[in-house]
Amino acid sequence: MKPTPRPESCAELRDQVRRLTTEWRDAGRYIPRSDSWLRSFDLEFSKELAAHGLVAMTYPKEFGGAGRTHVERLAVTEELLRAGAPVAAHWIGDRQIGPAILRHGSRRLQEEIVPQIASGDAVFCLGMSEPEAGSDLASVRTSAEPVEGGWRVNGHKIWTSQAHNATHAYLLARTERTERKHEGLTEFVVDMKAEGVLVTPIVDLSGEHHFNEVRFENAFVPAHRVIGEVGGGWRQVVEQLSFERGGAERVLSSYPVLVELIAETARQTDDRELNALLGSLVARLAVLRRLCFEVAQAMDAGQAPVQQAAALKYLGNAFERDVIDALRRTDLTRDATPDSVFGQALLASPGFGLRGGAAEVLLSLIARQEARS
Template sequence: MTDDDLGELRRQVRDLVGEWRDGDRFRPVCDAWLRSYDTEFSRALADRGWIGLTWPREYGGQARSNRARLVVTEELLRAGAPVAAHWIADRQIGPAVLRYGSPALRERYLPLIAAGAVTFCLGMSETESGSDLASVRTTARPDGDGWLLTGGKIWTSHAHRSTHAYVLCRTGTGGDRHEGLTELIVDMSAPGVTVRPIVDLRGEHHFNEVVFDDVHVPGDHVLGTAGNGWTQVTEQLSFERGGMERVLSTYPLLAATVDACADRRDADAALGEALARLAGLRGLAWRIAGELDAGQAPVHAAAVLKDLGTEFEADVNEIARTVLDVEPDPDADGPAGLLAQGLLAAPGFSIRGGTTEVLRTIIAKGAARSPRRGGDELRELTDDVLGGHGGDPEGLPTLWSTVHGLGWTGVSVPESAGGSGGTLTDLAALVRGLGRHGVSLPLAETVLAARQFAAAGRGLPDGVATVVTGDGIAVTGGRLRGTAARVPWVAAARTLLVYAGDETFAVTADHPGVRVTPGRNLAAEPRDDVTVDVPVTDGMRLTGAAPAGTVRAEAALLTAAALTGALETAVEHTRQHVTTREQFGRPLLAFQAVGQTLARMTAHTLLAGTALDAALAGPDPLRVAAARVLTGRAATLVARGAHQLHGAMGVTREHPLHLSTRRLWSWRDENGTQQFWARTLGAALVPRGSAGVWSWLTDEETDS
C-alpha cells in the first residue's frame, strides 16, 4: 500500500473496528481515547503498524504521513474504540522522543511503543499549579550518573496501568521561572513511585495522584537537554491539541442522534449546524496534518482546533439532549447512555491539554504578534486596487470602471467566450477583497450573469448585470410575470438574468415592463424589488444556462467569500485597537477578558476561512452550505466582539470598523440565511444516517 492509499487505509481500520465491535469485544463510548483501555486492542493496531505510523521504519514506524495518521485516529475515535492504552505514547511521547531523545532513547523506546509493549502516562499537572506548568515544584537533583526525582503529580490518567511516565520537573533555578525545567522518562516500576487512585464524575478510575520519593532516574533518560524543558513541552502540547480527539470525544453520541433522526425533519437545522461545525473542524485538522507533513509547526492553528473543538464536543451533549428530548441514563444503551457519558465527561474537555483561558491567551498573543498576512499575487492586486475605496455606495461607484478595465468582470468566464479566464476561486478572491476593504460593487452579480451568458453561447452582457431568482416569477400566457424582492443592484443594471422555473431569460433593465422599487441593506448597498411583466420572445431565452439552484449556490459561495474578507478586517481593526490603546496604564490586550474576546474572534474567522477553502475546492453544494453556516456564525460573534472591544469608538462612523460590521450583519442573511443553510445541510445529510455523514466528512482520500 502506497502512502497515497488513504482510502484503503481507512477501509482496513473500519474492518478491524467492525470485527471487534461485532464480536462484542468493545462497546462504543464517549471519550474513548481517555477512558476505554484495552491493551489487546492496542496490540492489534500495533500488529498492523498503526501505532507510530509516521515514525521512521528503523524505529518501528511506517514512515507515513500525518494525514495517514489522521485517517487512522479519526476512524478509531468516531467508533468510540478502546484506544486509551497507547494514545498518549503514540500522540505525544513518541514524537517528543523522536525529536529530542538521544539515539539510545529512540532505539530503546520507539520500537516498544510502536509494538504496544510500552505505555506512557503524563506527569505534568500538580495540585498547586493548575494550568501554570511553569510553577511545577517536583524536583530532580543530580545523583551520580542520574537524578533523584521528588514530588508529586495529579490527574495523571492511567498511571496505575502505564509502564512509564513522562515527567516535567525542575532541575535548576533562575530569574525566569521558565528556566531550569527538564523532561524525564521514568519507569513506573522503580522504587519510590506510589500511585493513588482518583475517581472521576462518572465513578471511573483513570485519574491518579503519583508521588515520587527519591526515585532514581538514569542520566540517559533526560528527554532533550536538561533545563530546556519549557521550550520542549510547549511544542509537545501542540501535538496534544492538534488532533481530532479534541473534536470527536462525543461523536458516538452525535452519530446516534443522527441515526435516531434519520426519518425526522424537525431536527434538520440543529443537526445541520452541528455538522457544519464538525466539517469545519475536521478541515482544520486536515490542514494541520498537512502543515506538519510540510515540516511546519502549526501551534496557533492547533490551539484554535482545541479551543473550538472542545466547545463543539461539549455542545453535542446539549444538541442531543434538545433534539432527542431524552433523559440521560448511565445504565442505558443507545443515546440515553451515551448522553450520560458525555455529560459527565464534558467538564474535563476544556481543561485537559490546556484550559480554554490558556488557549485563548495563546491565540490572542499569536494574533497580536502577526501582521496580517499578504499572500498570493491576486490578494496583493486586490489590496492595491481596492485600498482606500471603502464606503457607502452612492449609485454605481467610479471604481467600477477601473475593475471593469482590469478584466475583473470576466474572471471565471472562459476567454473563448469573451471573458478573462480563471476559476471561481479566482473570482472569490476578488470578492473577498471587496469584503476586506468595505467596497460595494456589483462584481459577483455581473460575473454570475456573464457565466450563464457564456454557457448559453451568447455574448457577454454590456455593463452591470444581476441575477433574479426565486419563486415569485413565472411564465404565464406567454408573458414573464412576477416580483422578486431584494435583488442586488437592479437599479444600476443594464441586463437582468431572470429565472422562471426551469427556464432562463435575458431581460433589458430598461424594458417598459420592468419596474424597480429601490431598497438597501444595512450597509447601504442596493437591494431592490423588481417586478417584470414582459412578453417572452425567443431572443430572450438562454438555452444552456445552469439551473437556478446552481447559480444560487455560486452566489452563496461568493457571499461566504465576502463575509470572510469582512471578518478578516474586523479582526484586524480590533487587533490594532487593543494592542495600541491603553486603559489604566496598560494596553487593552493585557486585560484577560479582552484577550479572550479577540481569541474567539480570531478562531472563528480561521474556521470560517477553512470552510470557505473547502467549498472552493470542489463542486459540492453541501460544502457551500457548511461555509455559509460557519461564516454566518463568525459574522455574529466577530461583529459583536469587535464593537465590545472598541467601546464608544466603534459605535460611530468616525472609525472604519462599521464598514466591516454593517456588511457582516447584512451579508450573513443574504443569498440564504444561516438558518436556511443549516436546514439545507441537515435535510441532505441526516437521512443518510451516521455512516453517510461520515463519508461526506472524510472525502479527502489522498495526501495531496
C-alpha cells in the same frame, strides 16, 4: 518533510480500520464509547493495531514505525474515534511521547523507548499537571536533582490518566530554580515500577477509575532518560503540545453522541429547529476536520503548529459541548444512565476545556499569533 500521501492510501487505511473495529465490536470484544482515547483501555487491542502498522505510523521504520505521514495517521485516528474503539493504551505514547523523543531524545533513548511504543509494549502516562498549578505548566514544583548516574525526583502529579496501567511516565520537572518560571524545566522518561513512584487512584462520580495521583519520593531516573536539553524543557513541551492539542480527539470525543443525534433527527423530521441545529453542528464538524487536516499537513512539513493546534482545541471543546447540549433537546436523555453514550459524554465533558490547556491558556497562544501577524 514527509511525502504527500496519496488519497487512495488514506481511503485504504480507513477501510482497514473499519474492518478491524467492526470485527472486534461484532465479536463483543469492545463496546463503543465516548472519550475512548482517554478512558477505554485495552492493551490487546492496541497491540493488534500495532501488528497491523496502525500505531507509530509516522515513526521511522528503523524504530518500528511505518514511515507514513501525519495526514495518513489522521485518517486512522478519525476512524478509531468514530468507532469509539479502546485505544487508551497506546494513545499518549503514540501521539506525543514518541515524536518528542524522536525530535529531541538521544540515540540511546530513541533505540530504547521508541520501538516499545511502536509495538504497544510501552504504555505512557503524562506527568504534567500538579496540584494548585492548574493549566500553568510552568508552575510545576516537582524537582529533579542531579545525583551519581542520573537524577533524584521528588514531587506530586495529579489527574494522570491511566497511570495505574502505564509502564512509563513522561515527566516535566524543575531542575533549576530561576527567577523566570519558564526556565530550568526538564523532560524525563520515568519507569513506573521504579522505587519511590507511588500511584493513588482518583475515582470519579460514576465510580470510574482512569485518573490518578502520582507521587515521586526520591525516585531515581537514569541520566540517559532525559529528553533533550537539561533546562530546555519549556521550549520542547510547548512544541509537544501541538501534537497533543492538534488531533482529532479534540473534535471527536463525543462523536457517538452526534451519531445518536443524527438518528433522532431522522426520526423527528418535522422538528425544523432540531434539523437546523444538527445542520449547524455538522457544518462545524467539517470545518474542524479541515483544521485537523491542516495541522497534520504542517507537521508533515516539519513544523510545530502550536497556535493552530491551540485554535483547534479551543473550537473543538466548544463543539463537543454543543453536541452534548443538542442531544438534551431530545427524549434520548430522559432515562440516560452513566453507562449510556450520553451519560459517558456528559461525565467526561467538564474535562474537555481543561485537559491539554484551559481556554485562557489557548486564547493567550492564539492572541500572540495574531499580534505577530
